[in-house]
Amino acid sequence: MMKPVNGFSKLSKKEKIDWLAETYLKEQPEDVRILRQYWNEDSRLQQLHDEFTENTLSNFYFPFGLAPNFLINDELLAIPMTIEESSVIAAASKAAKFWHSRGGFKAEVLDIKKIGQVHFIYSGDFKKLQSFFEEVKPKLLNAVKPITKNMEKRGGGILDVTLKNKNQALENYYQLHCSFDTRDSMGANFINSCLEKFAEVFEAEAHTYQPFSEKEKQLEIIMSILSNYVPQCLVRAEVSCPVENLAEGHEMSGTDFAEKFIQAVKIAEIEPYRAVTHNKGIMNGVDAVVLATGNDFRAVEAGVHAFAARNGKYSSLSHAEVKDGIFKFWIDLPLALGTVGGLTSLHPLVKLALDILQQPSAEELMKIVAVAGLAQNFAAVRSLVTTGIQQGHMKMHLMNILNQQNATEAEKLALTNYFTKHTVTHSSVIEQLEKLRK
Ligand code: MEV
Numbered sequence: 001m002m003k004p005v006n007g008f009s010k011l012s013k014k015e016k017i018d019w020l021a022e023t024y025l026k027e028q029p030e031d032v033r034i035l036r037q038y039w040n041e042d043s044r045l046q047q048l049h050d051e052f053t054e055n056t057l058s059n060f061y062f063p064f065g066l067a068p069n070f071l072i073n074d075e076l077l078a079i080p081m082t083i084e085e086s087s088v089i090a091a092a093s094k095a096a097k098f099w100h101s102r103g104g105f106k107a108e109v110l111d112i113k114k115i116g117q118v119h120f121i122y123s124g125d126f127k128k129l130q131s132f133f134e135e136v137k138p139k140l141l142n143a144v145k146p147i148t149k150n151m152e153k154r155g156g157g158i159l160d161v162t163l164k165n166k167n168q169a170l171e172n173y174y175q176l177h178c179s180f181d182t183r184d185s186m187g188a189n190f191i192n193s194c195l196e197k198f199a200e201v202f203e204a205e206a207h208t209y210q211p212f213s214e215k216e217k218q219l220e221i222i223m224s225i226l227s228n229y230v231p232q233c234l235v236r237a238e239v240s241c242p243v244e245n246l247a248e249g250h251e252m253s254g255t256d257f258a259e260k261f262i263q264a265v266k267i268a269e270i271e272p273y274r275a276v277t278h279n280k281g282i283m284n285g286v287d288a289v290v291l292a293t294g295n296d297f298r299a300v301e302a303g304v305h306a307f308a309a310r311n312g313k314y315s316s317l318s319h320a321e322v323k324d325g326i327f328k329f330w331i332d333l334p335l336a337l338g339t340v341g342g343l344t345s346l347h348p349l350v351k352l353a354l355d356i357l358q359q360p361s362a363e364e365l366m367k368i369v370a371v372a373g374l375a376q377n378f379a380a381v382r383s384l385v386t387t388g389i390q391q392g393h394m395k396m397h398l399m400n401i402l403n404q405q406n407a408t409e410a411e412k413l414a415l416t417n418y419f420t421k422h423t424v425t426h427s428s429v430i431e432q433l434e435k436l437r438k
Contacts, residue, residue: 038058064082081292113232268316
């Protein structure tokens with residue numbers, strides 16, 4: 001059996017690669033060349049990327065693209081997107097153009113509250129715990145002053161700290177439930193630093209609190225951490241237009257299209273199997289902008305899906321209706337985003353993405369991301385209820401198949417032309433390519 005490696009992180013990059021080549025890639029020496037091929041020739045830029053994480057061996061490229069023509073609250077924006085899925089940017093751009101001539105997207109931030117919790121166990125009288133909490137709360141808030149000072153200058157800070165009794169669900173379990181306004185930063189470090197300070201002071205004070213019995217004084221902190229569930233950091237994006245204006249790009253009347261579209265959304269509202277895919281389409285847009293702007297897409301994903309299941313059943317994030325002849329399609333999304341701190345000033349492409357978006361505040365970015373999600377969802381559902389999804393998908397996929405087959409530029413041109421009139425399937429592309437090559 002192979003032995004575990006010790007001190008791997010302390011090896012130089014070259015040594016790490018040598019170890020990898022020796023241990024796992026003996027049969028594929030060309031793989032090591034690929035690692036080097038993806039290094040940036042600008043050594044300072046490479047070092048910057050190396051230092052984002054530990055044990056970096058190389059870079060992993062994703063396309064960085066642009067979806068133009070997004071009219072959002074009457075401002076025309078081009079949205080940078082980082083995504084590998086071939087049809088996403090095309091779909092977003094198409095939806096942007098469609099809604100541009102119908103008044104564009106409207107978006108508003110409904111709330112900006114973020115949550116963090118100190119989880120602790122306490123075995124004793126809850127009333128005593130409540131009195132202790134009331135007494136110690138000013139001390140907690142005072143203890144974090146050095147951390148909150150700058151955030152308060154920017155208009156943010158701690159909004160509230162409450163004591164929560166979770167003893168019914170888990171024996172002896174209680175929380176300090178804290179809410180924060182972190183302004184333009186995602187705020188993870190700020191929130192976690194505040195929570196850890198609360199925890200330290202709270203536990204120390206409990207150990208010497210006279211009214212507590214010896215057992216009660218043993219109050220013990222389990223952990224202190226922000227929550228990625230942010231249902232009160234919420235943004236709404238919507239589009240609307242008279243039903244008859246929906247008759248474009250397909251053969252249905254506006255009314256028929258609206259009916260079928262709304263039916264598709266209703267299915268996603270009540271059927272989890274469909275809801276997950278429906279929401280995946282939304283996340284195609286959301287994640288692409290979240291990534292391009294250097295935000296934490298894992299946090300966003302976790303929070304959004306929890307929100308989609310908030311009523312006890314996983315459901316659609318978007319909704320649609322017709323009222324008085326007006327079609328309306330909207331989405332509410334919980335999004336904890338930042339436009340300062342983190343990667344935003346470090347990663348050159350993130351900086352560029354934020355420049356393209358005209359240096360948005362976190363609230364503006366929330367609106368943009370929600371709009372990208374809604375646009376993506378509109379494009380996907382529109383395809384699904386009209387032509388079907390494969391037509392557009394396979395057209396975009398054609399280039400991937402051609403690249404896999406190392407097609408030349410001339411071959412690509414010939415086959416792209418051919419497939420404007422024929423259905424793309426993997427085997428039909430290979431067949432046509434072989435014919436061409438003969
Ligand atoms: C594919 O990435 C996304 C879709 O499946 C979304 C949907 O079904 O609504 C097309």
